[in-house]
Amino acid sequence: MSEHSNIDPQSPLDAILDVLIPANPSRNIPAAGQLGVATFVTEAAAQKNALNTALIALLSRAGELADGITPDTVRQLETELPEAFNLLLVETYKGYYSRPDIRALVGVGAHPVHPAGYEVASESPELLNELTAPVRARGPVFRDPPGGQA
Amino acid sequence: MNNDPVDVLIIGAGASGAAIAWSLLETRMRILCLEQGDHLPDKDFPSRHEDYEIARYGAFSCDPNVRRLQQDYPINSDDSCITPVNWNGVGGSTINFLGHWPRMRPSDFRTKSLDGVGEDWPLDYHTLAPFYDMNDHNTGVSGLGGNPAYPDYKPPHPPIPIGKLGQTLARGFNEKGWHWWPSDVAILSEDDDGRQKCVNAGTCDLGCAAGAKGGTNFTYWPMLENAGVELRTRARVREILVDESTGFATGVLFHGADGRVHEQKAELVIVACNGVGTPRLLLNSKSRLFPDGLANRSGKVGKNLMFHPLTGVAGVFEEPMKGHEGPMACSILSQEFYESDPTRGFVRGYGLHSGRSTTPMTYALGGYGIDSPIPWGAEHREIMDNVYPYLAGLTVVTEDLPEEHNCVTLDPDLTDSDGIPAPKITYKLGDNTRAMLRHGEDRAKEVLLAAGAKRILTKGDDKVWWRAGWHQMGTCRLGNNPETSVVNSWGRCHDVKNLFIVDGSIFVTAGAVNPTSTIQALALYIGDQIKTNIATLFD
Numbered sequence: 001m002s003e004h005s006n007i008d009p010q011s012p013l014d015a016i017l018d019v020l021i022p023a024n025p026s027r028n029i030p031a032a033g034q035l036g037v038a039t040f041v042t043e044a045a046a047q048k049n050a051l052n053t054a055l056i057a058l059l060s061r062a063g064e065l066a067d068g069i070t071p072d073t074v075r076q077l078e079t080e081l082p083e084a085f086n087l088l089l090v091e092t093y094k095g096y097y098s099r100p101d102i103r104a105l106v107g108v109g110a111h112p113v114h115p116a117g118y119e120v121a122s123e124s125p126e127l128l129n130e131l132t133a134p135v136r137a138r139g140p141v142f143r144d145p146p147g148g149q150a
Numbered sequence: 151m152n153n154d155p156v157d158v159l160i161i162g163a164g165a166s167g168a169a170i171a172w173s174l175l176e177t178r179m180r181i182l183c184l185e186q187g188d189h190l191p192d193k194d195f196p197s198r199h200e201d202y203e204i205a206r207y208g209a210f211s212c213d214p215n216v217r218r219l220q221q222d223y224p225i226n227s228d229d230s231c232i233t234p235v236n237w238n239g240v241g242g243s244t245i246n247f248l249g250h251w252p253r254m255r256p257s258d259f260r261t262k263s264l265d266g267v268g269e270d271w272p273l274d275y276h277t278l279a280p281f282y283d284m285n286d287h288n289t290g291v292s293g294l295g296g297n298p299a300y301p302d303y304k305p306p307h308p309p310i311p312i313g314k315l316g317q318t319l320a321r322g323f324n325e326k327g328w329h330w331w332p333s334d335v336a337i338l339s340e341d342d343d344g345r346q347k348c349v350n351a352g353t354c355d356l357g358c359a360a361g362a363k364g365g366t367n368f369t370y371w372p373m374l375e376n377a378g379v380e381l382r383t384r385a386r387v388r389e390i391l392v393d394e395s396t397g398f399a400t401g402v403l404f405h406g407a408d409g410r411v412h413e414q415k416a417e418l419v420i421v422a423c424n425g426v427g428t429p430r431l432l433l434n435s436k437s438r439l440f441p442d443g444l445a446n447r448s449g450k451v452g453k454n455l456m457f458h459p460l461t462g463v464a465g466v467f468e469e470p471m472k473g474h475e476g477p478m479a480c481s482i483l484s485q486e487f488y489e490s491d492p493t494r495g496f497v498r499g500y501g502l503h504s505g506r507s508t509t510p511m512t513y514a515l516g517g518y519g520i521d522s523p524i525p526w527g528a529e530h531r532e533i534m535d536n537v538y539p540y541l542a543g544l545t546v547v548t549e550d551l552p553e554e555h556n557c558v559t560l561d562p563d564l565t566d567s568d569g570i571p572a573p574k575i576t577y578k579l580g581d582n583t584r585a586m587l588r589h590g591e592d593r594a595k596e597v598l599l600a601a602g603a604k605r606i607l608t609k610g611d612d613k614v615w616w617r618a619g620w621h622q623m624g625t626c627r628l629g630n631n632p633e634t635s636v637v638n639s640w641g642r643c644h645d646v647k648n649l650f651i652v653d654g655s656i657f658v659t660a661g662a663v664n665p666t667s668t669i670q671a672l673a674l675y676i677g678d679q680i681k682t683n684i685a686t687l688f689d
Contacts, residue, residue, distance in 0.1 A: 020526040024535055071527055089523050090515060097511030098201040106510050107539050108474050114197040114359040117349025118475040120311045122339070128294060128309070131317065132331065134324045140298050141329050143257040143489055144275075145264055 012062050013038045013055075015069035016077075020092050029105045032096045040095030041088065051091060054084030156182040156380075159401065159416035161387050161431065163187075164242015165666050166653040166673040167422030168370035169285060171379050173677025177684070181379045184404055184414070186386035187221035187239030190367060195359035197351055203511040210356050212246055212519070213617050214238070221384070223566035223573070225426065227619075230577035232457050234426050234619035235519075240383060241367030243424070244336075244666065247620065248354045248479035249363045250503070251291055251334040252663035253282055253671075255300060257489060261659050265490045265497045267582075268552050268659040272630050272639035273675070279303065281671040281678070289364035289670070290342050293334035299485040310339045310348055315471040315542045316481035319504050322601025328486035333503075335480040336364035336666070350476045352506065355518070363477075383407070388570055389435040390419055390444055392646065397439060398688070399649045405568045418680075418687075420650045422673070425455065425622025428655040429558040430573040432626070445626075445643040450636050452559055454552035454624040456660040459579055459614040461587050462505075462517070463594040464543035465603025471542045473507025478518070481506060487593060488662060496585040500548040500662045502594055507541045510534065519617035537607075544598065546590030548583050549662035552624050579614065587614065621665050623657035640679035641672070647688045652676050 014033030021032035045052040058077055065073045078085040096102055100110035109118065123131075157179035160167045171181055192198070196205035207216070212235035214222040219238070227233035237245040256275040261268040279301070287306050295304030309332040312320065316332070323330035337354070338347045348362040361368040375381055384407035391400045391413070401415035421428050429452035435444035443451050484502040487494070508518050514534065516522035524533055556577045564572040595606050629635025632644035637656055643649040652673040654665050661668070680687060 020530070022528060022531050024531055027535070029535075074527070086523070089526055092526075093511060093514040093523060094204055094207060097509075097514055098204045100200045103510060106534055107470065108510055110200075112198055112200050112202060113349075113351035113353050114195065115349065117351040117360075120313055120350045120472075120475050122308070122311045123317070127317075128332070131320050131324070132294070132296075134327070135329055135331065136296065136298060138298065138327075138329070141485065141489075142255050142299050142301075143264065144301060145256060145260045 012069050013041065013059060016058070016062065016074055016088075017041070017092055019069060019071050019074045020089060021096050027105065029102070032092055035096065035099065035102070037092055037095040040098075041091050044091050044095070051087050054081070054087040057081055057084050058088060153412055153414050155401070155415035155417070156180045157416070158182070158418045158420065159184065159414060160420045160422055161402065162242060162422035162424070162427065162653070163240045163366070163371065163381060164422060164424065164653075165244050165366060166424075166669050167242070167420070168366035168374065169670040169673035170420055170422065170652050170677045171374050172288065172370050173674050174680065175374065175377055175379065177681060182414070182416070183379065183381045184385040184387055184402070185240055185381060185383050187237075188383045189240045190245060190357060192359060196356040197353045197359050202353060202356060203509050205356055206512060207515070210246070212236070212355060212620075220567060221386070223570070224564055226561045226564050226572060226574040230575040231579060231614060231616070232459065232577060232619045233616055234575060234622055235617050236424070236426075240371055240381065241365040243620065244365035245357050245367060246355050247365075247666060249336040249477060250479045250664045251293070251336045251667045252483060252501070253300060253334070254661040254663055254668045255488065258659060258661035261498065267497050269629065271658045272628055275301070278668070278671045278675055281674040282667060285667065285670045285674055289336050289369050290338045290345060291334055291336055291364070292339040294332045297331045299329060299331065299488070305334055307339045307342065310335055310337055310480065311350075311476060312481045313472065313476050313506070315473050315506055316504060318467065318471070319542055319544070319597070319601050320482055322597045323484055325600040326597055328484055328597065330482050330484040333480040333483045335477060337477050337480065338362045348477060352474045352476060352478055352509065354478045386566075386568055386570070387431060388568065390421075390431065390649070392437050392439055392444065394437065394439050397646060399646055418648050418650070420652055422653045424653045425625050425655045426558050426573050426575070428651055428653055429625040430560065433560050434571055440645070445636055445645045445649060447645050448633055448636060450627065450634065452557050452625050453554045454627060455556040455558055455575070455577055455622070456550040456552055456624040456657070457577070457619050458547050458550060458621045458660060458662065459583050459587065460545055460547055460618045461591055461609070461614055462543055462545045463591055463598065464541050464607045465598030465601065466537055466605040466607065467540045467542060467603055470539040471507065473541060474509050476506050478508070479503065479505050487590065494589055496582045496589065498549040498551070498582070498662070500546055500586050500590045502590065502597070503545040503547055505543055505545055507538070507543065510538065513538050519615045521616065542598070542601070542603070544594040546587055546594060547662055548586040548590065550660045551580055551582055552627070552659060553580060558625050584612065587612070621654065621660070623654045623660050623665060626651050626655035627658050628656045629658065641676035650676060650680070
């Protein structure tokens with residue numbers, strides 16, 4: 001059995017993830033732990049040795065901290081184990097924002113962007129004409145040296 | 151596999167390899183293109199999938215050292231502040247480029263005469279203009295005619311929307327009285343020739359599954375293969391062979407899809423591997439005649455590497471900018487500070503490019519091409535809820551001057567999966583570039599505030615973007631003097647008269663614009679010169 005399989009995908013990892021990306025209750029945006037990003041992180045750790053080692057070190061150290069998981073103790077983890085912490089942070093962001101439901105909550109389409117894309121209206125010729133009028137009014141803004149083959 | 155001799159052998163199926171194949175099609179010569187990568191099937195475009203963003207950090211990274219696919223070669227960038235990025239496959243880096251399509255300007259071809267730096271090109275803007283037009287038509291370029299920053303020309307398709315973000319910034323530029331213009335883009339604003347117009351997906355770097363972006367996988371290659379050009383994929387060229395009695399190239403050795411090394415003979419060899427791949431191949435092609443690498447009697451192969459160093463500034467506005475809607479890089483472009491002005495403390499200049507904002511994951515991880523995650527905790531929540539949606543940014547894209555110490559060499563230890571020595575990049579920013587970046591950052595802040603930004607976000611350091619090595623130029627440059635250049639004024643190697651180079655490596659100077667339209671215009675020009683000089687081509 002590989003070492004990563006000993007990582008419990010529930011707390012305290014959930015608790016750390018909730019600190020890394022907290023919820024916004026007023027907009028019904030869940031925190032990373034609540035959303036289940038721990039599963040994404042542990043699955044990634046099963047594929048990436050460096051992340052797996054980092055996760056074990058972070059969780060081991062977190063277990064030693066008397067105050068439990070708080071923003072202050074997570075900051076302590078970042079200070080004591082900066083490289084491992086950064087690996088976890090990157091994977092947390094990936095796991096959280098690869099979720100279509102989260103993208104929708106931050107204003108981006110939940111759908112695969114092809115083929116639907118987004119509807120963006122073209123500017124009318126009148127608007128483009130109005131916007132570019134001051135630029136055109138200045139005239140050419142380039143140098144055109146004598147040409148031909150050098 | 152049929153390795154019968156061909157008339158024309160092109161190495162690389164990217165921007166320039168496709169363009170020159172198209173130009174030579176009418177000669178009815180037998181043309182073969184060897185490409186180390188493969189076709190990208192529709193199902194493999196990340197934007198077809200719900201978790202598309204994550205591909206940016208794995209199999210669809212722009213960085214071959216991250217991607218590490220079978221067709222990629224590693225690049226040692228330990229001695230560089232910018233790492234080259236690319237795509238290896240049919241379409242080359244037009245698969246994951248952003249489609250920004252500005253032309254170089256007339257002064258870019260005369261920097262020595264006008265400003266006393268770099269070298270003059272052996273051809274000029276007006277010589278290339280008809281080939282720019284031809285290529286714009288083949289590629290499907292959208293834009294607005296009448297840009298006062300250029301001699302008159304008109305893109306074949308109307309502009310794509312500049313969007314709320316572009317309109318907001320345009321008003322800021324107008325407030326300052328500075329030049330700006332809707333960007334020319336290799337992205338369709340209307341359906342054309344079986345290709346679908348842009349659906350504003352905003353994921354141009356992940357390949358355009360719609361075919362709206364003018365990658366050569368959608369523009370030139372379908373037409374070329376239908377017309378009988380043979381495109382052989384998963385064929386990695388190991389070295390170019392020469393006849394030691396004549397000094398002519400005879401063909402290549404390549405690693406085929408079957409895992410074996412093959413010899414392919416050809417009358418004419420054209421290298422189209424861009425500013426890192428091309429010098430790598432020539433330096434790996436050593437022989438008794440060319441002990442320092444093929445076509446390298448000048449010693450200039452690999453020298454004068456130029457990128458376009460970048461930095462970015464963003465403004466936080468009061469209303470959402472919807473920056474994720476629309477092509478990533480292409481909204482408006484200011485060339486107010488493009489030409490030299492002695493009062494600025496540097497020569498030549500830069501462009502201010504308005505990108506749109508990236509998708510949430512990419513923003514959270516530091517931005518496109520940057521590995522520096524934004525803060526975690528309560529600050530993270532605040533940024534993603536109250537900053538990210540309101541952002542509009544400007545990228546400062548500077549002209550890089552040719553300097554011999556910036557170069558591509560061969561790494562003594564690192565190899566690709568076939569054991570071919572990998573390239574090593576040695577590159578540092580010049581003082582002129584640093585001064586430009588500082589100036590550009592200050593001007594970008596001014597215009598963002600004039601456009602209504604309530605707050606300005608900068609990186610707070612003088613580092614340039616690490617993964618900004620899209621534009622790889624200068625390492626086999628054009629010139630009339632065989633002592634100071636690798637190829638002549640129409641791309642033929644001074645030292646090997648049936649060997650041509652058609653990619654970004656032949657640029658003499660870099661300008662401060664994305665180079666692909668110029669790379670392809672040059673390839674079409676060289677093709678035209680080959681046809682014009684066909685009777686005396688090897689004299």
